[in-house]
Amino acid sequence: MTFSDADLAAIWLTLKLATTVTALLLVLGTPIAWWLARTRSRWKGPVGAVVALPLVLPPTVLGFYLLLVMGPNGWVGQLTQALGLGLLPFTFWGLVVASVFYSLPFVVQPIHNAIEALGERPLETAATLRAGPWDRFFTVVLPMARPGFITAAILGFAHTVGEFGVVLMIGGNIPGETRVVSVQIYDHVEALAYGQAHGLSALMVAFSFLVLLGLYGFQRNARFGMTFGGRP
Helix, strand or coil: CCCCHHHHHHHHHHHHHHHHHHHHHHHHHHHHHHHHHHCCCCCHHHHHHHHHHHHCCCHHHHHHHHHHHHCCCCHHHHHHHHCCCCCCCCCHHHHHHHHHHHHHHHHHHHHHHHHHHHCCHHHHHHHHCCCCHHHHHHHHHHHHCHHHHHHHHHHHHHHHHCCCHHHHHHHCCCCCCCCCHHHHHHHHHHCCCHHHHHHHHHHHHHHHHHHHHHHHHHHHHHHHHHHCCCCC
16 A cells, blocks of 8 residues: 555644644643533533534534634634734644534543542542642542543544544645645545545544554453452
């Protein structure tokens, strides 16, 4: 299986995008998941629904509205222009913003479930030992909810790699800037270059299979560890 320079550039850009988005999602998604797991606010339902919207919303709809918001007449577009950053659509960072929104539930939900499963007792015990909020988070929540964080990182990365509709709407098809693997496959199919499309598609199938295989194996081992005393 031989990949062209354009294919390799698309693979590299996809990995760069997925890595950047996953890191941002862990930073942004953790406080959202924490709030959803701990709050009793009446806003929990609406906020949870907004976070989960990308699960049911067509990618083109999300991409369309992000395009409007980040465009020259949108408030985000006007802000980025005022800051001298230019417009985000059809740039790598535009892809990052769109991917963060689109992959958010795949990161928030596993972390939310892991934090919710902890219950109150471990945190209350740490509080009685005079552990501050940050100490409780780093010494209690992170170790005990680690499987949820790892699952979130894997799903966020894999989902970003497989995006198509949102990245095409926001990024277009600019070689080396916004042309990710899914868009490159689309280009090959449009050009009737089925051999090259098959190579990249087979790579994506293998990647997806290995990700799911690894994820199921990790979750099985995590459950086994908790059953036999592996949980802190």
